[in-house]
Amino acid sequence: MRPAPSPPGASGSAPHSGHVSVTASAIASREELAEGRAVIGVGTGGSAAQTMGLTLRQTARTATLKSMATSLRRLLRGEPIRFESDSEGRLAWLGRARRIPIHAVGSGPRLLAAAGRVGDGATMYASVDPDILRAGVACVAAGAGESRRELADFDLAIRAPASVGRNRMVARDYARGRVASALRHPSPVPFRPEDAPGVERLRREYDAFQHATTLASWCSTGWWT
Amino acid sequence: MALAGAPDEVRETVRLVMTVPELARFILLPQVPDAGFGSREPILTLFAEGGHGPRRVGPSSVAAERHLSAGRVGATRRAATLYSRPPGY
Numbered sequence: 533m534r535p536a537p538s539p540p541g542a543s544g545s546a547p548h549s550g551h552v553s554v555t556a557s558a559i560a561s562r563e564e565l566a567e568g569r570a571v572i573g574v575g576t577g578g579s580a581a582q583t584m585g586l587t588l589r590q591t592a593r594t595a596t597l598k599s600m601a602t603s604l605r606r607l608l609r610g611e612p613i614r615f616e617s618d619s620e621g622r623l624a625w626l627g628r629a630r631r632i633p634i635h636a637v638g639s640g641p642r643l644l645a646a647a648g649r650v651g652d653g654a655t656m657y658a659s660v661d662p663d664i665l666r667a668g669v670a671c672v673a674a675g676a677g678e679s680r681r682e683l684a685d686f687d688l689a690i691r692a693p694a695s696v697g698r699n700r701m702v703a704r705d706y707a708r709g710r711v712a713s714a715l716r717h718p719s720p721v722p723f724r725p726e727d728a729p730g731v732e733r734l735r736r737e738y739d740a741f742q743h744a745t746t747l748a749s750w751c752s753t754g755w756w757t
Numbered sequence: 758m759a760l761a762g763a764p765d766e767v768r769e770t771v772r773l774v775m776t777v778p779e780l781a782r783f784i785l786l787p788q789v790p791d792a793g794f795g796s797r798e799p800i801l802t803l804f805a806e807g808g809h810g811p812r813r814v815g816p817s818s819v820a821a822e823r824h825l826s827a828g829r830v831g832a833t834r835r836a837a838t839l840y841s842r843p844p845g846y
Contacts, residue, residue: 573784655784659758660770665777673779689782690774693759695789696803700763706788706800707761714758 546577546591547600549584553615556607557623563630571687573655574600575637582740588716594646601634601650608632633687640718641671648675653687658720660692667720712738760785764803 545555555572563570574597581591603613609629612622636651638644639658647654648671656668673683693710697703716735723731760767760783774780785804787797 660760660774662773662776665774665780669777669779683779686779687781688779689784690780691784691786693761694767694783694785694787694800694804695759695761696764696767696800698763698803700766703763704759704761707759710786710788711758711761 545573546575546580547596549577549580552600552603553607553621553623556604559632560608560623560626560630563632571633571635571653572604573635573637574604576643592643594642597636597643597646598650601636604634635687635689637691641720644668644671644720645675648672648686649679653689655689655691657691657714657717660690664719664721665690671720760804764806767804
C-alpha cells in the first residue's frame with residue numbers, strides 16, 4: 533500500500549507573485565525532466581498578494597483563475613499571449629506543445645465552481661471535514677457541468693496542512709498557523725454560528741507578513757484547531 | 758482544517774476524508790518549525806506509517822518522534838507533497 537509517485541509541480545501558483553509566462557516556463561522545464569508527470573496548480577493568491585497591498589477580496593476573482601488557466605494553456609501549446617504591456621510573447625524555447633494538467637485551486641463556492649469550469653483538475657483548500665468536502669465537490673461538479681464535463685474527468689484533490697507526531701499537542705501546535713491562514717478564505721459552507729466571530733476576528737487581525745507562522749499573536753488562542 | 762495530531766487521530770481523519778469518493782489526492786503542506794527544530798521528513802514519515810499506509814513502527818518513526826518531541830513551536834515553512842489514493846481506500 534505505497535503511495536504512487538508524486539507528480540512534480542507547484543500546488544498553487546498565483547499571478548501576483550509570478551508572471552504567468554515565468555510559471556509556464558518553469559512547469560514546462562519540469563515536464564521536460566519528468567515527461568508526462570508534471571501538473572501545475574493555479575490559484576488567485578493569498579498572503580503574497582496581501583504583502584503587496586492587495587486584499588483577498590481583490591485577488592479572489594474567478595476571472596483571474598480563468599485568465600491564468602487560459603494563458604498557461606496557450607503558452608504551453610507554444611502560442612503567444614498578449615502581455616499587460618500590449619505586446620505579444622510566447623515560450624520561444626518550447627519546441628513542441630506540452631500537455632500539462634492544470635489544477636485550479638479554490639476554497640469558497642465561487643472559486644471552486646470556477647475551478648470546475650477551467651481546470652483539468654481541481655484542488656480544494658477548504659477543510660478535512662467530509663461534509664464540507666462534499667459541499668466543495670458539489671461546487672466543482674456544478675462548474676464542470678457548466679463546461680459540459682463530468683466530475684469523473686477530474687483529478688480532484690484536497691490541500692491540507694499536515695502535522696503528525698506522537699505528541700498530539702505539539703503536532704497540532706505546528707499546524708495552527710497554517711490553519712489560521714486557510715480560515716481567511718471562504719468556505720464551501722457557512723461557518724458555524726459559534727465559530728463565526730472568531731473567524732471574523734482572525735480575518736481582521738491576520739498579518740500576512742507573519743504568514744502561517746505559529747508565533748503570531750492571533751495563534752495564541754488557537755481555538756480553530 | 759488540518760491533518761494534525763497523533764498518528765491514530767490523523768489516520769481516522771484520513772479515513773473520514775476518503776469517504777468522499779470523488780477525492781483522488783491529498784496535497785500535504787507539512788508544517789515544521791524553522792531551522793534548528795524539526796523537518797518535514799518526520800511528518801511525512803509518520804503520516805505514511807501511521808496515518809496513511811500500513812501501521813509499522815520502525816527506526817524511522819522513532820527518529821521522527823524524537824525529532825518532533827524535541828521541537829517547540831516556531832515559524833512554519835511551506836511545502837507541498839502530492840499523494841495518490843492508495844489501493845484499498
